[in-house]
Amino acid sequence: MVDSTTREQSAKARRELLVAAALHCFAEKGFHQTSMRDLAERAGISLGNVYNHFGSKTDLIREIARLEADGLNFIYEELNRLDDPANTLDRFIVLYTQMCSDRGHALLSAEIISEGLRTPEICEDFLCNREVLIGRLSKIIGALERASPSGHVLAETECAEFVLDV
């Protein structure tokens, strides 16, 4: 037990390799079209060894969903700043466009959502974060509306609700 760091480090490295492989395969083929053999091959490790790092395929899916949730968290914090709502909204839209225009992310999100709608416990973090995000967003837009004097306000609020909801 003199130097236990080497082992841990390499174990962690393998795990990350596996996560990277999962991110790639899941985005490309979807959760249920990706086999554990696909993941093992892409990560360059053996099939059996996958189970030394993740107990099951579901565990891996859950991990991926959790990572994507963290990605949303970054944007969520952007909405927490307290300056001009219009600025905040602009910043958010830029960030969000950036995020959604990444093909890999879009594919994964679609996968997670369609999985999460069916078995919420698998993607708890992701869906929960998403709800919080929607709440924040509509709050910002609410503030923006109150600051605006006139016009087609109703369409705008509903619009905002959809931006993330759909």
Next chain:
Amino acid sequence: MVDSTTREQSAKARRELLVAAALHCFAEKGFHQTSMRDLAERAGISLGNVYNHFGSKTDLIREIARLEADGLNFIYEELNRLDDPANTLDRFIVLYTQMCSDRGHALLSAEIISEGLRTPEICEDFLCNREVLIGRLSKIIGALERASPSGHVLAETECAEFVLDV
């Protein structure tokens, strides 16, 4: 050749039964979690007989996607009317909210989109209609903006792009 309708009718009836079963199972479990045996059982016909009505599972998925595309078509026509853009937008939002709040439809849409993003040829109609829909929508909102004198216009157009895009 006195009465050749009987056979055709019952064949068509079976086919519709199968489509109904597919709509239910696909929405509940997703395309790839639903087996042909699931569909046969739900439709009350035998496994082998499924293949007398649809050549493959992919054919069935395509058919379901096509049906959903028709559903979108209904809303699409609503956007084609030429009266006040604000009214049109309002009507659209109501219809669209109605449609999206149906759980079965939401599940199926998520499934189709996440499938269609990966293999577009499977869901051609659906994705194509969706694009047209987005085009129409942003046109309407564009008109609405030009009619409006001031303010945070930019946020609104991007908003519109997202409403269906995300």
Next chain:
DNA sequence: ACTAATTGAACGAACGATCGTTCATATTTA
């Protein structure tokens, strides 16, 4: 009108492939 021939819907066992997972075994590390 009666019968023989033809069709195609319906069935479910069976096929080969592949799935997630396990396990006995070999290799590497401490």
Next chain:
DNA sequence: TAAATATGAACGATCGTTCGTTCAATTAGT
């Protein structure tokens, strides 16, 4: 050497699809 890690063959289950067969409905022949 003892323990951790890696391996890939093997397992049972299930997948999409095919197959030979049955049988009722339709058409053609007389």
